[in-house]
Structure formats: C-alpha cells, structure tokens
Amino acid sequence: MLCASGRLLAARTATSLPAPPRGRGPALRCPRRELHFPGNPDPPSWDCLAGRLTRASASPHRRVILRRGRMPPAVGRGLAGSELRLRRSRCGPRAAGRDVAIQAAARSPKRPAPGSWRFEVAGRRAMLALVTLLSFATRFHRLDQPRHICWDETHFGKMGSYYINRTFFFDVHPPLGKVSSVMLIGLAGYLSGYDGTFLFQKPGDKYEHHSYMGMRGFCAFLGSWLVPFAFLIVLDLSNSLPAALLTAALLTFDTGCLTLSQYILLDPILMFFIMAAMLSMVKYRSCANRPFSAPWWSWLSLTGISLACALGVKFVGLFIILQVGLNTIADLWHLFGDLSLSLVTVGKHLMARVLCLIILPLVLYMAIFAVHIMVLNKSGPGDGFFSSAFQARLSGNNLHNASIPEHLAYGSVITVKNLRMAIGYLHSHRHLYPEGIGARQQQVTTYLHKDYNNLWIIKKHNTNSADPLDPSFPVEFVRHGDIIRLEHKETSRNLHSHYHEAPLTRKHYQVTGYGTNGTGDSNDFWRIEVVNRKFGNRIKVLRSRIRLIHLVTGCVLGSSGKVLPKWGWEQLEVTCTPYLKQTLNSIWNVEDHINPKLPNISLDVLQPSFPEILLESHMVMIRGNNGLKPKDNDFTSKPWHWPINYQGLRFSGANDTDFRVYLLGNPVVWWLNLVSIALYLLLGSIIVVAMQRGAQLPTKVEGLTRVLLQGGGQVLLGWMLHYFPFFLMGRILYFHHYFPAMLFSSMLTGILWDTLLRLCAWGPASSSLARAVHAVGILSLLLGAAYSFYLFHPLAYGMVGPLAQDPRSPMAGLRWLESWEF
Numbered sequence: 001m002l003c004a005s006g007r008l009l010a011a012r013t014a015t016s017l018p019a020p021p022r023g024r025g026p027a028l029r030c031p032r033r034e035l036h037f038p039g040n041p042d043p044p045s046w047d048c049l050a051g052r053l054t055r056a057s058a059s060p061h062r063r064v065i066l067r068r069g070r071m072p073p074a075v076g077r078g079l080a081g082s083e084l085r086l087r088r089s090r091c092g093p094r095a096a097g098r099d100v101a102i103q104a105a106a107r108s109p110k111r112p113a114p115g116s117w118r119f120e121v122a123g124r125r126a127m128l129a130l131v132t133l134l135s136f137a138t139r140f141h142r143l144d145q146p147r148h149i150c151w152d153e154t155h156f157g158k159m160g161s162y163y164i165n166r167t168f169f170f171d172v173h174p175p176l177g178k179v180s181s182v183m184l185i186g187l188a189g190y191l192s193g194y195d196g197t198f199l200f201q202k203p204g205d206k207y208e209h210h211s212y213m214g215m216r217g218f219c220a221f222l223g224s225w226l227v228p229f230a231f232l233i234v235l236d237l238s239n240s241l242p243a244a245l246l247t248a249a250l251l252t253f254d255t256g257c258l259t260l261s262q263y264i265l266l267d268p269i270l271m272f273f274i275m276a277a278m279l280s281m282v283k284y285r286s287c288a289n290r291p292f293s294a295p296w297w298s299w300l301s302l303t304g305i306s307l308a309c310a311l312g313v314k315f316v317g318l319f320i321i322l323q324v325g326l327n328t329i330a331d332l333w334h335l336f337g338d339l340s341l342s343l344v345t346v347g348k349h350l351m352a353r354v355l356c357l358i359i360l361p362l363v364l365y366m367a368i369f370a371v372h373i374m375v376l377n378k379s380g381p382g383d384g385f386f387s388s389a390f391q392a393r394l395s396g397n398n399l400h401n402a403s404i405p406e407h408l409a410y411g412s413v414i415t416v417k418n419l420r421m422a423i424g425y426l427h428s429h430r431h432l433y434p435e436g437i438g439a440r441q442q443q444v445t446t447y448l449h450k451d452y453n454n455l456w457i458i459k460k461h462n463t464n465s466a467d468p469l470d471p472s473f474p475v476e477f478v479r480h481g482d483i484i485r486l487e488h489k490e491t492s493r494n495l496h497s498h499y500h501e502a503p504l505t506r507k508h509y510q511v512t513g514y515g516t517n518g519t520g521d522s523n524d525f526w527r528i529e530v531v532n533r534k535f536g537n538r539i540k541v542l543r544s545r546i547r548l549i550h551l552v553t554g555c556v557l558g559s560s561g562k563v564l565p566k567w568g569w570e571q572l573e574v575t576c577t578p579y580l581k582q583t584l585n586s587i588w589n590v591e592d593h594i595n596p597k598l599p600n601i602s603l604d605v606l607q608p609s610f611p612e613i614l615l616e617s618h619m620v621m622i623r624g625n626n627g628l629k630p631k632d633n634d635f636t637s638k639p640w641h642w643p644i645n646y647q648g649l650r651f652s653g654a655n656d657t658d659f660r661v662y663l664l665g666n667p668v669v670w671w672l673n674l675v676s677i678a679l680y681l682l683l684g685s686i687i688v689v690a691m692q693r694g695a696q697l698p699t700k701v702e703g704l705t706r707v708l709l710q711g712g713g714q715v716l717l718g719w720m721l722h723y724f725p726f727f728l729m730g731r732i733l734y735f736h737h738y739f740p741a742m743l744f745s746s747m748l749t750g751i752l753w754d755t756l757l758r759l760c761a762w763g764p765a766s767s768s769l770a771r772a773v774h775a776v777g778i779l780s781l782l783l784g785a786a787y788s789f790y791l792f793h794p795l796a797y798g799m800v801g802p803l804a805q806d807p808r809s810p811m812a813g814l815r816w817l818e819s820w821e822f
Contacts, residue, residue, distance in 0.1 A: 124241055128228060131248040135227035138252060139220045139261045142797050144213060146659040149203045150652040153264040158200035160215055160264070166375055168394050170382030172624040173266065173314050203652070215264045223261025223268030227251045229275035230747055236282045237711030238751050242778045247750030249782050250673070251743065253789035255796040256665035259651065260739060262796070267736055270313040274320045274740050277306035278718065281324050285331070291349065300356040308361035312368065316740060319721045326717070328353050366614065373613060384448040385422045385620050388542050388591040393607045398450075398592065405598035408458065408478040408539040412595040413489060415454045419545065420584035422623045423559045423572060424448035425591070426456065426495075428488045428513045434567050438500035442493050442513030445571035446559045455489040455592075459518070461525045461551075475597050480530040480537045483551060487518045494524035497550045497557075497576040503568070505560045508575035509553055525551040531587060541593045542603070547586055550576050558586030561623075639726040642738035643677075643745070645670040647819045648795075649735045656802050662795045662822035663735060665742065668788035672781075673745040676752045677719070680712055683752075700762055708755045715751065718744035753781060795822060 149157065155171075162169045198210040227248050235244035251257055261268045284299030307324060310317030332353070335346050379396035392399040408414070416426040427447035432440050447454065461483040478484065486495040493513035502508040514520050530537060531545040539546060548557040555576035562573045577586060608616070637647055648664030687705050690697075697705060722741035726733060757777040761770035791814055802809035804822050811822060 124235065127241060127245055128231060131231050131245070131252065132224075132228040135248075135252050136224045138258055139224040140217070143216055143220055143262055145798050146652055146661065147207050148652070148659075149200060149205045149207070150263050150661060151203055151265075151649070154200045154203055154205075156266060157198070157212070157215060157264045161198060161200065162380060163375060165378070167378050167380035168376040168382050169380050170385045170620065170624070172621055174312050174618070174621060212264070216262060219264055219268045220261050222272040223257070226257065226261070226268075226271055226275055226743065229272075229279050230743060233275070233279050233282050233715075234711075234747050234750050236279075236286055237714060237747075238707050238754065240707070240751075240754050242757075242774070243750045243754035245750075246753060246778060246781055247747050249785050250669050250746040250749060253785045254666045254669045254742075254746070255789065255792050256663060256670075256739065256742070259661065259663045259796045260736060263651070266313055267739060270310065270316060271740055271743060273306050273310035273313060273317065274722075275743060277303055277310055277320050277324060280306055281327060282714075285327070288331075292352070297352075297356075300352065301360060304356040304358075304360040305364060307357065308364040311361070312365060316722070316737070319725065319740070320718075323718055323721050324357065327714075328357060369614060369617075370610065373610075381449070384424055384450060385624070387419070387608075387616060388417060388589060389608045390613065390616060392603045399603055402603050403600035404541060404593045404603065405595050406540060406601045407598070408541060408544075408590055408593065409595055409598060410458060410460055410476050410478060410484075411597075412458055412593055413455055414458060414590050414594070415592040416456060416486075416588050417591045418446055418559050418585070419587045419589060420559070420561065420623075422448065422620050423561060423585070425451075425454040426486075426574065426588070427451065427454050427571065428491060428493070428495075429453050429569075430491055431567075431569070433503065433510070433512065437503050437567075438510035439498065439512060441496070442488075442491060443568060444495065444511045444513055444574045445564065445568060446574055447571050453488075453490055456495070457487045457489055459485045459487055461485050471597070477538050478528065480528070480533045480539065482528055483525055484528050485518075485520075485524050486526065486548075488513055492517045494518060494520040495526065495548075495557075496520060496524050497553060497555065498523050499553060502560070502573065502575040503564065504562045504573050505575050505577075508560070508577050509550075509555050511557065511574045511576050523550075523552050526557070527551055531582065539590070541590045543589070545587050545589055547582070548588070554578065554580075556580055556586045557588075558583070561585065636732055637735050639723070639733065639738075642735060642741075643670070643674050643723075646817065647735065648822065650821070652798070656806070657800070659798050659800055660822060661798050662820075664792070664795050664820060664822065666785070666788050666792055667816060669746070669785055670742070672785075673742065673749050676749040677716070677745060679756075680708075680716060680748060680752050683756075684709060684712070698762075701759065704755050704758055704762075708751065712748055712751045712755075715744045715747040719748060754778065 159169060159171060198207065198212075199205075230251055231244045231248040234247045235241065238244070260271075280299050280303035284296055284303060287293060287296040287299060290296055303324060307317070307321050310320050332346075332350060335341060335349050377393070377395055379391070379394040379400070383391050383394060383397055388399060391397045392402070394400055405412070418424060418426070424446040425448075426444070428442055428444045431443050433443055434440075458478060487493070488495070491513060492515075494515045496512045496514035497509050498512075500510040502510050515524060527549040528539065529547045529549060530539055531547065533544070549555075550557070553576065555578045558575060558577050560573045560575055563570055564573055637649075641647055645665045645667050648662050651661035651663050652658070653660035687709065719741050722744060723738065726737060757774045760777070761773040794811065799811065799822075802812075804811040804815040804820070806812060815822070
C-alpha cells in the first residue's frame with residue numbers, strides 16, 4: 001500500500017503543471033499559455049484564483065483539472081500526454097520548476113550549487129571507501145579467535161573437508177549452496193594450506209596445526225561487503241548521503257552481524273547474495289530511462305546471477321526472488337500501461353526479464369549443481385539418504401560397478417530399502433521395545449546408513465530345515481504373490497507383526513523381531529507383491545517396487561518417518577498400517593542381493609540421468625529440512641523473539657573459564673530498528689490518508705514523502721518477506737534466521753530517520769539552523785550506535801571471566817534482559 005501510494009505521489013507531482021507566475025503590482029497578471037488539444041477548438045485557460053488549468057466551457061461549479069499524462073481520445077485517435085507540446089511564453093522556463101524543487105528537497109535541506117557536483121561525487125566515494133574499510137577492519141579483527149570449532153562450524157567446515165576429499169555427503173540446503181558456498185569454503189581452505197584431514201567432530205575441538213584461517217577469512221570477506229552494499233542501496237533509494245551513512249553505521253556496529261561474519265557458516269554467504277540481488281535490482285531500475293543500454297543489461301544480469309546464488313545457499317533465497325519478482329511484475333504492468341510505448345517494445349522488456357531473471361538463474365543453478373555432482377563422486381555418509389540407483393554412481397559404494405543377481409531367489413541375503421526419500425533401510429538390532437510400548441520384543445526400525453543389521457534372509461513361510469543355498473537343491477525364485485518369511489541375519493529373529501499398537505503412530509500395528517533361530521509363528525508370514533504386476537512374475541532386484549502384506553492382520557509394512565526416542569536410537573519408526581492405499585512409505589525395493597548360486601548382471605544400466613538426480617536431491621533436501629529436530633542444549637527460538645533481541649545463541653563456551661562468544665544483536669541498533677518499523681507504519685499511514693483526502697503538501701515535504709514511501713516501502717517489503725514466512729514454518733528455528741530481515745530493517749531505519757530529521761529541519765526559517773538540526777540528529781544516532789558497540793563488542797570478539805550475572809563481571813551491568821545468557 002505504501003509503495004503504491006509513493007508511486008501515486010510521484011505520478012501526481014511529475015504530471016502536474018507548474019503554479020502560475022506571480023504578477024507585479026496590485027493585480028495578478030497571468031501570461032497566457034496555450035495548449036493544443038487535437039480536435040478540440042476550446043483551449044484551456046489558467047484560473048488565477050483557483051491556481052488550476054480549466055476549460056472555459058466547463059461549468060463554474062465543476063471545473064476540469066488538467067494535468068500532463070494520458071489524455072482521453074480526441075477526434076481520430078487518442079494521444080498520450082507526452083505528445084502535448086507547450087507553446088513557449090514568458091513562463092516557459094518554469095515548466096519543470098516544481099519537479100526540480102521536489103528532487104532537490106529529497107536530496108538535502110539545501111540544494112547544492114551547480115558547481116559542487118564533482119565535490120559531491122567525490123564525497124560519496126570517500127564515504128563509501130571509509131565504510132568499506134571500517135567494515136573489513138571490524139570483520140577481520142581477531143578472526144583467529146577462538147582457535148577451536150564454534151557452533152555450526154562443525155557442519156560446514158566438515159563439508160569443506162568433504163569437497164577437498166571428493167566425498168559425497170548429505171545436507172538439507174540446496175546443492176547450489178553446497179557448490180557456491182561450502183565448496184568455495186573448501187577451496188579457500190585448500191588454497192590456504194588446509195588438507196581436509198581435520199574431522200570437525202564437535203564444537204570446542206582444537207584446530208591445533210590445521211589451517212582454518214582461509215575458510216574463516218572467506219566468510220569474513222563476503223560478510224564485510226554487506227555494509228557497502230547497504231550503503232549503496234540506501235544511497236540509490238533515498239539519494240541521501242546521511243541516510244546511507246547511518247545505515248552503514250548500524251550494520252558495522254551490530255555485534256550480531258559481526259559475529260555471523262567471522263565463522264565458517266553459510267549465513268554471511270547467504271546475506272551477501274541477498275544484498276547483491278537487492279543492489280543489482282535497485283541499480284537496474286535506476287537505469288529505467290536508459291533501457292537496453294549496457295549498464296541496464298549488466299545490472300539486470302547481475303540480479304539474475306545473485307538470485308540463483310541466494311537460492312543456492314539456502315531455500316531462504318526464495319524470499320529475495322519473490323521481492324524481485326513483485327517489482328518486476330509492477331514494472332512490466334507500468335510499461336504495459338504507458339501508451340507512448342509500442343507493444344513490440346513492451347515485449348522486448350518482457351523477454352529481457354525472462355532471459356535474465358528466469359532462464360539465466362536456472363541455467364546457472366543447474367550448471368553448478370552438475371559441478372557438485374561431478375566433484376562429489378566418492379561414497380560417503382550421505383549415501384543412505386538416496387535411492388539405490390543414485391548410489392550406483394558413487395565410487396566406493398557397494399553398488400558402484402557392481403554385479404549382482406538380477407532375480408530374487410529363496411535363501412538370498414538382501415537389504416530392503418524404503419522408496420520414500422530419506423527413510424532408509426529395514427533394520428533391526430538386539431534392543432527390545434521398553435515396557436509399556438507394545439510387546440517387549442526386538443525393535444524393528446529404518447536406518448539411513450549402511451549396516452550389517454540391515455541384512456535379511458528371505459525364506460519360504462512353511463519350511464525352516466532345508467538350506468536353500470545348498471548346491472544340491474535347485475534354485476527357486478521368489479514370485480509375485482508368494483508367502484515368505486524375512487529372517488534377520490544377525491539375530492535370527494523373524495520380521496513379525498501383531499495387533500499391538502505401534503510406538504508413535506496410533507491405529508498402526510507394531511512391527512517386531514520374533515522367534516528363535518528362525519522359528520516363530522504365523523505372525524511372521526508376509527505376502528510379497530510387486531506394484532502393477534501379475535501373480536507369478538519374478539521379482540527384480542532394484543527395479544521391482546514391492547509391498548509386504550501381513551498375512552494375519554492384512555496390514556502393509558511401512559515407515560511413518562517419525563523419529564523414535566532415545567530408546568530407539570533416534571531411528572525411524574516401522575509400522576504395519578491397516579490402510580492399504582499405496583504410498584511411498586509402504587513401497588520398498590531390494591537393493592543388496594547375495595546369492596552364490598545365481599549369475600550376476602552389471603548395474604551400470606541403472607544409473608540415473610541428470611534430471612532424475614536433480615529431482616531426487618531436492619526431494620531429499622526438502623524432507624530433511626522439514627524433519628530437523630533440536631539437539632541437546634540447543635537454543636531454539638520463536639520468530640516473535642527475534643526483532644526484540646529476546647535471546648541470543650551460544651557460539652562458544654558456557655563457563656567462566658571458557659572463551660565465550662555469544663550471538664546477540666547490538667540492543668541499541670535492534671531496538672532502534674524495531675521503533676523505526678512501528679514509526680514508519682504510523683507515519684506512512686498518515687501520509688497515505690492525507691493524500692487520499694487531497695491534502696496539498698509543500699514542495700519540499702512532498703519530495704521527502706516520496707522518498708519515504710518509495711524507498712522506505714521497498715526495504716519494508718524486504719523485511720516483511722524475510723521475516724513473516726517463518727511464522728508458517730514447522731521446522732526448528734534459530735535466532736540467526738532473522739539476520740537477512742535485520743539488514744532490511746536497518747536500511748529502513750536509515751531512510752526513516754534521515755527523512756524525519758529533514759522534516760524537522762524544514763520548519764526553521766534559517767538554512768543554517770536547518771542544517772544544524774539535521775546534522776546533530778544524524779551525529780547523535782551515529783555516536784549512539786558506536787558507543788553501544790564499544791559496550792557490547794566482547795560478545796562478538798570473545799570474553800573470559802565471570803558470567804554477566806556475577807557482579808564482578810565487566811558485563812554485569814549490560815545484561816538488560818534476563819533471557820540473555822552471556
């Protein structure tokens with residue numbers, strides 16, 4: 001609403017005719033100005049008393065106000081307002097006076113002299129260099145401390161090692177993120193001497209002789225660019241150097257942004273690409289008066305590249321894609337309504353945006369994903385999350401270049417894998433279900449990793465004495481519709497079900513391991529069925545999609561995907577569902593197959609194509625993201641905690657003898673941002689209501705409100721898109737998820753307070769007093785942010801000694817909220 005009102009205000013001021021010149025003497029003299037309206041013999045005249053352009057033929061009670069813009073159709077054809085031409089007169093040089101005045105008011109309290117343009121550009125460049133230098137200095141200061149793993153460095157540093165060793169792994173973030181960020185972390189580590197041998201097992205482990213500064217330095221380098229990017233965005237949106245400087249100071253002196261930028265994490269890389277996309281979008285929109293020029297194409301292409309990289313780092317990148325998409329739709333709609341443009345030109349604009357904002361990002365995303373697949377070609381800890389066909393392409397996996405029997409036979413040793421992504425293998429172990437959880441029998445679960453406890457022997461249901469692998473017995477194949485038993489190879493217990501309720505899923509039956517040395521009862525019998533096949537058909541390894549129907553209860557073996565408690569080793573629940581509808585949870589395939597009596601076939605023909613790999617990887621990531629659970633001692637939070645800086649996050653240490661780093665935003669900066677959001681909504685609503693009621697604002701005030709509604713509305717939209725979607729997410733959330741939104745709230749603060757101070761400075765008659773009011777206000781905010789950083793900087797750079805609740809601690813007086821734990 002505020003963005004739309006800003007565009008309306010801009011259109012109104014840009015298309016209104018200038019005010020009539022004041023005549024000298026007692027009477028008002030209005031020089032005549034004529035407008036030619038094709039097909040209309042009555043030109044309009046200037047109403048000196050009303051101050052508006054009217055037609056002589058109009059009723060005195062209903063005057064028609066005319067402005068430049070789209071005109072109604074005249075005789076023959078309609079003409080756009082741009083085709084109207086003013087006849088030169090004594091008032092001609094003032095035609096653009098109001099627009100120039102509004103633009104000047106939006107820039108500064110006093111319009112600079114024409115000769116000061118070069119000085120102004122040099123001043124802006126000097127300020128950009130200064131804030132960039134200060135940002136790099138604060139981010140690289142004490143980068144080597146602490147010399148041990150902090151928080152999520154254990155994950156992303158380990159992934160860098162995997163890239164160096166070309167070992168396949170699974171992560172919940174998009175594959176492009178693992179290429180554009182984690183692989184670059186690994187590359188930075190490799191170039192700086194890191195050999196990929198450090199294990200990154202847990203937070204607190206010493207790096208010792210291993211080189212880690214290259215990986216931290218890479219993240220700090222990208223995090224340092226957030227400040228100059230924000231400076232340039234605000235400078236372009238507001239055309240105000242003080243607003244840009246205030247925004248840069250807020251981000252430079254924020255302890256939270258500083259902390260996130262100094263460690264081996266995805267967050268500084270994500271925020272770098274988000275801000276790069278925002279800056280590129282603002283820049284290419286500022287080139288709207290020069291469409292299809294080299295700068296216009298460059299910024300438009302950089303926008304698409306940044307969008308692809310932002311999405312590739314984390315799925316949160318979808319939010320900046322949505323913002324750019326909404327702006328693009330608005331631009332195209334505006335161009336479509338401009339009657340001075342031909343439909344061919346509008347089509348060119350549309351195709352340019354499709355090329356640079358859709359096709360280019362998709363191609364880049366898939367290209368870097370292909371690099372990710374080619375680099376990680378060795379078997380690793382992530383194999384079990386993916387299908388058997390996917391694993392067949394990984395060197396070192398037991399399915400890679402393997403030859404196994406094609407058809408399933410009795411006596412074969414097999415593994416059974418669920419077809420739903422990230423469910424894993426049918427698994428059992430010697431641990432029993434606890435008291436009160438169904439029958440106290442052996443647990444049956446699904447497990448994502450390769451393990452000997454995944455092995456089962458397939459046997460006939462009505463025999464146990466004869467060994468089907470005995471060379472004297474003929475081979476008997478398992479066929480669709482056969483009644484079978486599955487005997488767990490390590491424990492010799494049969495796969496079993498009964499009418500006891502499953503541990504976690506109500507109305508499902510419990511699945512256990514039962515019997516001794518393969519001897520059990522009729523509840524061990526299962527009918528094997530191949531999906532969409534006829535009875536009697538053989539069952540193919542890897543290719544046949546099978547279901548196991550319990551013979552007594554009629555239920556179907558499946559996995560709910562729910563994580564069992566610690567008594568179940570946090571593996572996934574296996575149930576027997578009475579609902580016979582076919583779902584991926586209840587469909588399995590045979591992966592490993594060992595039978596010395598059968599000939600082998602090569603599995604090379606089963607390797608998936610690139611589109612299949614792309615689709616499967618995304619399905620696994622989405623499921624993994626939704627299934628994230630908090631770890632022990634994790635400081636999870638809720639979205640409403642974040643803007644008020646309610647609770648931080650321990651990066652390192654917990655005791656007074658530890659080196660402690662605590663992720664917490666600078667409270668002065670964050671609470672100022674929160675007040676600014678509320679104040680902006682209030683002030684913007686007042687302006688919108690006043691405009692709707694036809695209020696006439698002074699020229700300077702009108703220019704400032706245009707900046708506030710257009711520039712401020714753009715960054716407010718960014719804050720909303722990067723914050724409110726988290727309320728709808730069911731996954732685990734942490735404090736650091738708010739920081740992309742915090743970047744936008746800081747930019748809004750810079751634009752809002754600069755505009756408010758200019759409005760306050762507009763009142764005094766003296767220009768020197770106006771400049772003093774504005775300068776003192778901006779300087780006070782800058783000093784407040786800097787001093788608060790001086791107070792809270794130990795949170796980011798590290799501290800040792802008594803905790804804040806101890807009166808002897810130097811941070812004792814700074815624990816302003818009880819929820820802060822530093």
